[in-house]
Every structure is written in structure tokens, then in C-alpha cells.
Amino acid sequence: MAPVRRLRAAVWSFLFYLVHGHISLVLAEEAESxxxxxxxxxxxxxxxxxxxxxxxxxxxxxxxxxxxxxxxxxxxxxxxxxxxxxxxxxxxxxxxxxxRNVSGYSYKVAVALSLFLGWLGADRFYLGYPALGLLKFCTVGFCGIGSLVDFMLIAMQMVGPSDGSDYIVDYYGARLSRLSITNETYRKTQLST
Structure with missing residues (x-):
């Protein structure tokens, strides 16, 4: 009786591997997207x-x-x-x-206006902030210090156009992208040596 069981188990194992191997071959021939x-x-x-x-x-x-x-x-x-x-x-x-979403404000023009005519508020008028432009014009650029701070903010692309769009910057130009840390940011622990 034991030899018959072994033979039956061997036949079933052979059939299982034969069918399983055929299914694997069929699945392997199917191309992925x-x-x-x-x-x-x-x-x-x-x-x-x-x-x-x-x-x-x-x-x-x-x-x-x-x-x-x-x-x-x-x-x-x-x-x-x-x-x-x-x-x-x-x-x-x-x-x-x-x-990026751009609407016609050039980065080069904004920096040039801020550098040369920032004390008159021309940069803020150009970017769509008329109230701040008028304030800078009336206070002669906040006595020079405000113009310097404004120039730095525009040069670092921290201040952009008032409509929320991005500056037009050359495709391979000086584009800045901000990095931020959120609750989903993974921080790798540093091993002390």
C-alpha cells in the first residue's frame, strides 16, 4: 500500500510542478505596460x-x-x-x-529695477504692489535700508509677483526651489563617532 501512495504522491507532485511551470511560462510571456x-x-x-x-x-x-x-x-x-x-x-x-506657472514677470527686469530704481519703488510697482511702491517712493526707499532688504528679497526670489505666479527665468538659468521640513520629512539619525 505504501508504494502506491508514494507513486500517487509523485504523480501529483509531477503534475503540480508541470502545471505550475506552464503557468509561470505563460505569465512570463505576457508583456508589462x-x-x-x-x-x-x-x-x-x-x-x-x-x-x-x-x-x-x-x-x-x-x-x-x-x-x-x-x-x-x-x-x-x-x-x-x-x-x-x-x-x-x-x-x-x-x-x-x-x-512653473508664469504670467509675464521677468526675474532679470525685477532685479534690475530693484537695484537701480528700488529707492523709487519701481520694483514694487512692476511686481504689482502699488501700495508698497508708493510707500518706498514717499520715504525714498525707507532711507536706503529698505531698498537693500527689498533687493535681497527679490534676488533670492523670496518676493515674487503679486498674482502668485513665478518669475520668467531662463530654462537653464538661476532657478531657486525652496526646501522645507514638514511632519512627513524623513530625518536620518546621525551616528556619533
Missing amino acids: CEYLRLGQYVCNEPKIDEATQEPENCKDMIAWVDCLPAPSVRCRLANGSEFQFSGEEVGFNKSISC
Whole structure:
């Protein structure tokens, strides 16, 4: 009786491994979505930059999209569900990149006005703060100290246009991004030596 049980267990084990191996092969042949390709399996095009705004041309709601091309011989599933093997020339998917909301205020102009005509309040008038511009004009730039502080705030991009938009800064220019620490910020403990 024991040899029959062993034979039956061996047959069931063989069938299980055979079926399991076949399922694994079927799943391995199914291509994953092109959006989940790993770095090195695709390259994304540079965005086309608008000359007037110095931001990507298709920037809306602080997001722009660029075309990504999977590498040659990569097989993946397109957004419509069909599988495709790429030659390196076809667009496989689009990837989002961040962009800035600009409305026509130039960083270079704001800094120049603050440096040369800040004592008259021209920088604040330009940025859309007429009350502060009038105050600086009437007090001759808060006796010079206010103009210096204002120049530093504008140069460090701490003071921006009154409509909440960002300055127009060259795409590869001196853009500043603020870093902040919140409750979700991870702090790595430092090991004392």
C-alpha cells in the first residue's frame, strides 16, 4: 500500500510542478505596460521650451508631458492594450514633468529695477504692489535700508509677483526651489563617532 501512495504522491507532485511551470511560462510571456519600464529601458525626449515663458510648451496646471521611447528590442504593452516590440524610434508612452506657472514677470527686469530704481519703488510697482511702491517712493526707499532688504528679497526670489505666479527665468538659468521640513520629512539619525 505504501508504494502506491508514494507513486500517487509523485504523480501529483509531477503534475503540480508541470502545471505550475506552464503557468509561470505563460505569465512570463505576457508583456508589462510600457509605463512601468525601468530606467535604462527607455529614454525621454527633452521638452520643447517656449521662448516667451521659458517653460515647456504644453505646460498646464504645473505639469508638462514629454514623449518617451523604449529601447530597441524592448517588448511592452501600449496604453490601448496591444503589445509592441520597439525599434528605438517609436514613442511608447508619455511621462509627466513639473513646470512653473508664469504670467509675464521677468526675474532679470525685477532685479534690475530693484537695484537701480528700488529707492523709487519701481520694483514694487512692476511686481504689482502699488501700495508698497508708493510707500518706498514717499520715504525714498525707507532711507536706503529698505531698498537693500527689498533687493535681497527679490534676488533670492523670496518676493515674487503679486498674482502668485513665478518669475520668467531662463530654462537653464538661476532657478531657486525652496526646501522645507514638514511632519512627513524623513530625518536620518546621525551616528556619533
